[in-house]
């Protein structure tokens with residue numbers, strides 16, 4: 001005899017239950033990482049500038065540091081002449097104070113000497129044999145100088161908690177002499193596939209068997225949602241083997257995803273295992289695909305049973321699990337941003353009582369539904385997104401305007 005779906009939930013209620021469980025069991029935590037390893041991590045704290053940037057007035061061009069008065073009226077036909085009194089390169093400094101009639105040879109990035117007001121670029125000068133410089137161009141004060149603090153002022157907030165670290169933001173932090181940053185800790189996700197029919201991708205195919213799609217698909221999906229995910233292998237449809245695997249996995253992982261065996265039939269063990277080990281909060285969500293989804297908690301760890309069918313597994317994972325993983329990893333997502341609105345090009349029939357996530361492709365500004373079963377993984381790979389059909393709607397007619405949530 002099969003088991004009933006006794007804890008079946010509406011889609012909105014299921015989202016709330018899962019969100020609340022994540023909040024209850026996993027408060028966001030931080031960890032310190034090397035700046036060079038911080039790409040795509042999320043800042044856990046605001047960052048305030050510790051120094052001005054640039055930290056000193058510096059030359060923006062190679063040339064000569066001068067008093068601007070010495071350049072007035074200068075031209076190639078009638079150059080003004082100044083005498084070189086020092087040379088300063090990047091990383092060095094000059095202890096001379098520049099006076100009228102003098103110049104200091106300067107490299108890009110070198111600190112401006114005291115008394116210098118601008119930099120005459122080397123291409124507008126000529127050096128004579130006696131070490132005098134002919135200046136060809138009139139300058140205004142601060143020309144070709146990067147002013148101290150002009151980019152970043154000391155004591156200002158330069159990056160905010162919650163910002164995703166990109167190469168440019170990492171550059172800003174590096175300019176402050178900061179080598180480690182506090183970021184949101186990645187949730188650790190363990191992934192188990194169950195089924196006697198499953199083979200590892202490197203095994204030889206034999207009759208009755210199929211390759212395990214869900215392990216690598218869900219691992220990369222969880223990684224993309226900011227997690228640190230690991231595949232834990234294929235387990236046969238055997239009560240004790242699955243139970244033992246889940247029991248050992250919850251010790252090492254925050255969240256355990258188990259695919260297969262979620263349904264209510266004979267041989268579908270997951271519901272009973274979760275009942276035995278902990279507490280089941282959801283068994284069944286009124287959606288299509290993915291109805292048999294299971295959510296339970298064992299020793300303070302969330303275990304999610306995803307339907308074995310790969311499309312169902314990924315749709316449920318994306319809709320119900322990814323938002324909580326992203327939140328825990330500090331990632332902010334604006335769901336309303338990625339939408340497209342247009343007419344549906346073929347009529348959709350939908351099951352009454354289940355909210356349907358209909359996979360679609362965008363074609364010539366129209367929305368084309370993809371009609372395949374939940375095991376057809378290629379349909380998901382070629383879809384641009386999905387449109388939701390409410391549980392009370394049986395038919396969406398050709399030409400009706402629908403909103404599509406686009407995949408990232």
Ligand SMILES: Nc1nc2c(c(=O)[nH]1)N[C@H]1C(S)=C(S)[C@@H](COP(=O)(O)OP(=O)(O)OC[C@H]3O[C@@H](n4cnc5c(N)ncnc54)[C@H](O)[C@@H]3O)O[C@H]1N2
Nearest residue numbers: 193195211212213214260261262263268306307308309312
């Ligand atoms: N009496 C009922 N039977 C079923 C119901 C129901 O409500 N009442 N729901 C159906 C729906 S909907 C789904 S979805 C499936 C979910 O079943 P399970 O979670 O128990 O998954 P399995 O039976 O183990 O597998 C289903 C299907 O997917 C293939 N599979 C499983 N794991 C993988 C994997 N890692 N990689 C690739 N493919 C996988 C498996 O071979 C089966 O073909 O239940 C329906 N039945």
Ligand code: MOO
Nearest residue numbers: 289290291312374
């Ligand atoms: O609802 Mo099941 O997830 O279609 O195949």
